[in-house]
Amino acid sequence: MAQLRIIEPLTLAALCSHDATVHGCAPCRHRSLSLCAALDSDELGMLDELSKSVSFGASETLFRQGEDAEFVFNITSGSVRVYRSLHDGQRQIVGFALPGDFLGLSMSDHNAFSADAITSTTACKFSRQSFSDMLDHEQHVLRLLHKMTSHELNLAQDQMVIMGCHSALQKIAAFLVGLRARWNMISGETVHIPLPMNRGDIADFLGVAIETVSRNLSSLAREKAIVIVPDGVRVLNIRRLESLARR
Amino acid sequence: MAQLRIIEPLTLAALCSHDATVHGCAPCRHRSLSLCAALDSDELGMLDELSKSVSFGASETLFRQGEDAEFVFNITSGSVRVYRSLHDGQRQIVGFALPGDFLGLSMSDHNAFSADAITSTTACKFSRQSFSDMLDHEQHVLRLLHKMTSHELNLAQDQMVIMGCHSALQKIAAFLVGLRARWNMISGETVHIPLPMNRGDIADFLGVAIETVSRNLSSLAREKAIVIVPDGVRVLNIRRLESLARR
DNA sequence: GCGCTCATTTGATCTGGGTCATTGTCGGAA
DNA sequence: TTCCGACAATGACCCAGATCAAATGAGCGC
Numbered sequence: 169m170a171q172l173r174i175i176e177p178l179t180l181a182a183l184c185s186h187d188a189t190v191h192g193c194a195p196c197r198h199r200s201l202s203l204c205a206a207l208d209s210d211e212l213g214m215l216d217e218l219s220k221s222v223s224f225g226a227s228e229t230l231f232r233q234g235e236d237a238e239f240v241f242n243i244t245s246g247s248v249r250v251y252r253s254l255h256d257g258q259r260q261i262v263g264f265a266l267p268g269d270f271l272g273l274s275m276s277d278h279n280a281f282s283a284d285a286i287t288s289t290t291a292c293k294f295s296r297q298s299f300s301d302m303l304d305h306e307q308h309v310l311r312l313l314h315k316m317t318s319h320e321l322n323l324a325q326d327q328m329v330i331m332g333c334h335s336a337l338q339k340i341a342a343f344l345v346g347l348r349a350r351w352n353m354i355s356g357e358t359v360h361i362p363l364p365m366n367r368g369d370i371a372d373f374l375g376v377a378i379e380t381v382s383r384n385l386s387s388l389a390r391e392k393a394i395v396i397v398p399d400g401v402r403v404l405n406i407r408r409l410e411s412l413a414r415r
Numbered sequence: 416m417a418q419l420r421i422i423e424p425l426t427l428a429a430l431c432s433h434d435a436t437v438h439g440c441a442p443c444r445h446r447s448l449s450l451c452a453a454l455d456s457d458e459l460g461m462l463d464e465l466s467k468s469v470s471f472g473a474s475e476t477l478f479r480q481g482e483d484a485e486f487v488f489n490i491t492s493g494s495v496r497v498y499r500s501l502h503d504g505q506r507q508i509v510g511f512a513l514p515g516d517f518l519g520l521s522m523s524d525h526n527a528f529s530a531d532a533i534t535s536t537t538a539c540k541f542s543r544q545s546f547s548d549m550l551d552h553e554q555h556v557l558r559l560l561h562k563m564t565s566h567e568l569n570l571a572q573d574q575m576v577i578m579g580c581h582s583a584l585q586k587i588a589a590f591l592v593g594l595r596a597r598w599n600m601i602s603g604e605t606v607h608i609p610l611p612m613n614r615g616d617i618a619d620f621l622g623v624a625i626e627t628v629s630r631n632l633s634s635l636a637r638e639k640a641i642v643i644v645p646d647g648v649r650v651l652n653i654r655r656l657e658s659l660a661r662r
Numbered sequence: 663g664c665g666c667t668c669a670t671t672t673g674a675t676c677t678g679g680g681t682c683a684t685t686g687t688c689g690g691a692a
Numbered sequence: 693t694t695c696c697g698a699c700a701a702t703g704a705c706c707c708a709g710a711t712c713a714a715a716t717g718a719g720c721g722c
Contacts, residue, residue, distance in 0.1 A: 252576055260579040262572045274565045280572065307554060314561040317568060318521045324571035325509045325527065329499055331578040332507040332622035334710075336679065367700065375579035377680050382701055396700095398688090581680075583709065614670065624710055629671055645718085664722085671716070678710085686701075692694090 214306065218299060219292040224285040230271065233282045239293050240272030246289025247364040250281050251372065261373040263327075264347075264365060267354055272296065273317045287364045330413075331375055339374045340384040341412035344394070348403060363400040461553065465546060466539040471532040477518065480529045486540050487519030493536025494611040497528050498619065508620040510574075511594075511612055514601055519543065520564045534611045577660075578622055586621045587631040588659035591641070595650060610647040 219242070224230060230241055233252060248265040262281060265271055271283055271291075303310040330342040348361045363370070371378045385401070388394045393408040394401045403409065466489070471477060477488055480499060495512040509528060512518055518530055518538075550557045577589040595608050610617070618625045632648070635641045640655040641648045650656065 252572075254576070258579075260576045262575050274569050276565070276569065280569055303558070304554075307551075307557070310554075310557055310561065311550070314557065314564060317561060317564045318523070321564060321568045321571060322521050322523065322527055324568060324575065325499075327575055328509050328571065328578060329501070329507040331575060332505075332619070334622070334678095366698090372579070375581070378699095379681080379701085380679060383679085386701065581708090625669095626671080626711080627709060629669095630709090633671070666720085666722100667718100668720105669716105669718080671714105673714080674712085676709105676711080678708095680705105680707080682703105682705085684701100684703080687699085689696100689698095691696085 214302060215294075215309075218294050218302065220294075221290065222293045223288070223290040226285055226287055228285050228289075230283040230285065230289075230291070231279050233279050235279050237272060237277060237279045237296055240270070240296050240299055241283075242292040242294070243267055243269045243271065244290045244292060246291075247286040248283050248289055249286050249365060249369055250283045252281050259372045260375070261369055262324075264369075264373070266350055270316060273313070273320055286369070336374075336376050336380045337384050337387065338412050339376065340370075340381060340388070341409045343370065343374060344388075344401065344403070345406075345409050345413045348406075348409075358403070358406075360397070360402050361400045461549060462541075462556075465541050465549065467541075468537065469540045470535065470537040473532055473534055475532050475536075477530040477532065477536075477538070478526050480526050482526050484519060484524060484526045484543055487517070487543050487546055488530075489539040489541070490514055490516045490518065491537045491539060493538075494533040495530050495536055496533050496612060496616055497530045499528050506619045507622070508616055509571075511616075511620070513597055517563060520560070520567055533616070583621075583623050583627045584631050584634065585659050586623065587617075587628065587635070588656045590617065590621060591635075591648065591650070592653075592656050592660045595653075595656075605650070605653075607644070607649050608647050 221244075222241075224246070230248060231237070231239070243265050245267050248269075248271065249261050250263045250265060250271065251259050251261040253259050264286070265283070274280060303313065326346075330339055330346075333339050333342065344361060347363075348358060351361055352358050365373075367378050367381045371381045374381070385394070385396060388409075389396050389401075391408070393405040394403055468491075469488075471493070477495060478484070478486070490512050492514050495516075495518065496508050497510045497512060497518065498506050498508040500506050511533070512530070521527060550560065573593075577586055577593075580586050580589065591608060594610075595605060598608055599605050612620075614625050614628045618628045621628070632641070632643060635656075636643050636648075638655070640652040641650055
């Protein structure tokens with residue numbers, strides 16, 4: 169049901185004051201695991217020092233798989249697809265990063281995935297090295313990061329459960345339910361689910377064909393579980409979606 | 416290619432001296448991420464104090480999803496399946512734990528999954544609470560654990576890539592290649608791949624039917640990429656398997 | 663040995679969804 | 693306005709794999 173994030177719903181995002189009007193600490197603390205509370209103001213300041221605000225246009229690359237992992241990112245607005253390209257030209261999307269999500273939790277020396285902006289995106293950028301150094305001295309931040317990573321792992325395993333579904337309709341429904349929960353965390357909205365990614369992205373995320381995504385969304389619309397709107401869907405019957413999204 | 420572990424190839428496993436004849440530190444240090452090196456002997460001793468050796472017969476339960484997460488486990492011998500049961504009676508296996516692997520990395524308050532022994536299994540059992548308390552005082556252990564979790568996350572994402580494969584043959588091949596790599600870490604063996612889990616377990620892991628597992632193994636045997644033996648398979652043509660397991 | 667059970671393999675059939683092709687829709691550029 | 697390209701939806705066809713069924717094989721207790 170829950171869906172993969174490469175990231176963590178606001179936590180560190182809220183810790184850097186760039187774009188503070190939109191992403192201050194206040195809207196963060198009630199979110200997700202409420203991890204912000206673990207940090208004191210000195211630690212918050214330290215994170216601010218290390219970070220730098222950056223922005224990307226649609227389709228621009230944050231980082232590419234195989235390259236040295238120089239930076240870690242904290243998405244403050246927009247949306248990002250994270251994926252692995254395969255030798256046969258196929259692409260497996262492993263997650264979509266939304267505002268508040270964190271990219272680069274794996275802390276390995278080179279990127280296991282590529283990431284590029286789906287829509288115009290802003291982020292706080294940290295040097296991986298200095299970020300890692302800080303962890304050596306800041307127990308709280310490390311604990312925070314560990315919790316974020318653990319949570320991320322849970323979400324990845326949830327995604328595995330979704331992908332094990334034998335029916336494409338279940339996958340689509342689970343995708344929508346999971347994405348709805350995430351937008352709900354971000355905006356409080358539960359009816360309108362923005363879908364910044366295109367059908368091909370959803371298809372490569374769920375391991376089905378584009379046409380299958382399209383057909384099943386149409387099918388859900390036909391049975392009035394959702395309405396398809398230009399930039400996403402509106403949920404009419406969440407019960408129906410949840411019952412399809414096997415848990 | 417790589418395959419999911421709920422766990423980490425020997426690390427903490429080697430840190431508890433129970434069954435030290437088989438799982439001392441020495442055989443550990445060269446393994447995986449060589450994380451053992453991060454701990455000094457005091458820290459090793461502390462882990463010993465906290466842990467308790469336990470054993471399970473085939474099919475016995477280590478923990479059940481939904482229950483309070485009282486313990487974390489470090490597998491010292493045997494094999495364990497980790498899975499989620501779904502309301503429709505289906506089962507999604509999210510990983511197989513082998514000797515050296517660690518169960519309970521998520522550190523959440525209740526188990527997101529069930530785990531039971533496939534074969535007779537021994538493990539070091541830690542109280543989750545005391546283990547967690549220790550992390551507050553032992554920076555090194557926390558860093559170690561964080562690295563383990565990050566690695567775990569990478570493996571889960573790798574599994575996602577496998578499950579995104581449109582062909583069942585690719586999934587089976589990727590499963591074998593990944594499992595071979597793990598047994599290689601444990602025993603140095605690269606030809607004989609033990610398969611302690613049955614066909615149904617493999618099927619529920621890869622999201623295909625039992626018959627599909629059986630047919631594709633037979634097919635690989637027919638083309639002489641593997642030989643099926645009573646307790647697993649022997650690899651004849653690793654190149655073939657690797658080329659099927661798309662990366 | 664025999665009979666029983668359970669796992670695995672193999673076969674036969676059917677269907678969900680992949681693939682290819684067409685059409686529709688929107689938005690930006692000229 | 694028209695043209696163009698990207699994206700989405702829908703139809704037609706076909707195949708990989710799910711499902712159903714049956715056969716074979718591997719323990720294990722008696």
